[in-house]
Amino acid sequence: MANFDRAADSPILARGIQPYIAIHSSPPEELLVDLAEETRRTFRDVARMQIGTELGTLLTMLTASTGARRAIEVGTFTGYSSVCIARGLPADGQLLCCDVNEDWTSLAREYWKRAGLDGRIELRLGPAATTIAALPAEPSYDIAFIDADKTSYQTYFDLLVPRMRVGGLIVADNVLQGGDVVDAASQEVNVRAIRAFNQAVVADNRIQAVLLAVSDGLTIARKL
Numbered sequence: 001m002a003n004f005d006r007a008a009d010s011p012i013l014a015r016g017i018q019p020y021i022a023i024h025s026s027p028p029e030e031l032l033v034d035l036a037e038e039t040r041r042t043f044r045d046v047a048r049m050q051i052g053t054e055l056g057t058l059l060t061m062l063t064a065s066t067g068a069r070r071a072i073e074v075g076t077f078t079g080y081s082s083v084c085i086a087r088g089l090p091a092d093g094q095l096l097c098c099d100v101n102e103d104w105t106s107l108a109r110e111y112w113k114r115a116g117l118d119g120r121i122e123l124r125l126g127p128a129a130t131t132i133a134a135l136p137a138e139p140s141y142d143i144a145f146i147d148a149d150k151t152s153y154q155t156y157f158d159l160l161v162p163r164m165r166v167g168g169l170i171v172a173d174n175v176l177q178g179g180d181v182v183d184a185a186s187q188e189v190n191v192r193a194i195r196a197f198n199q200a201v202v203a204d205n206r207i208q209a210v211l212l213a214v215s216d217g218l219t220i221a222r223k224l
Helices: 015-023 030-042 042-049 051-066 079-086 102-115 127-132 151-163 179-183 189-204
Strands: 070-073 094-099 121-123 141-146 165-175 207-212 218-223
Touching: 030 042, 030 102, 042 070, 042 165, 051 079, 051 141, 051 165, 051 218, 070 079, 070 127, 070 151, 079 094, 079 102, 079 127, 079 141, 094 102, 094 151, 127 151, 127 218, 141 151, 151 165, 151 189, 179 189, 189 207, 189 218
Parallel strands: 070 094, 070 141, 094 121, 141 165
Antiparallel strands: 165 218, 207 218
């Protein structure tokens, strides 16, 4: 889940590049604009957890361009990213969403229905690690998106890799933590967890990975 205040501290974004990025990218559909605005009104204190528009577009493009049919999302919040992923799936595709908060996801359900996507999205409320661990162990997923509690990223990743098809993608958000990952003085628990996660991913011989300076940092890992 994006942290826009910290991401805005980026030396590049501080030069006013974000508006330029926005107007030179395909704009979000009206439904997503409405969802973002309603999220800000309804969940003001945590609305910053919503992903940015450029990441939403990228998720749709990655899902569609890889021909993904089965997707899984860890951390749904109010549904912006799930709408974007589901938009990239074929009509018979399926997205499994994992979250623990019924209030947030009740808004997501409303927008899935409004978007005509409720038939291809399944929500399972409860600890995501428990949900994933209960899934069949064989590789059956084409794309996964991790955007939940940072201290559990490695757990989610390790549970997901065996369940991804060869060539499948695992996408993880917030892997730069506002740049604090490179600040040795920053010892906040999420920063330490993401540092360890980033190191583990790059050393993992099961996948090929790239860390991109998109939003608050995005890792894309392809299963080998």
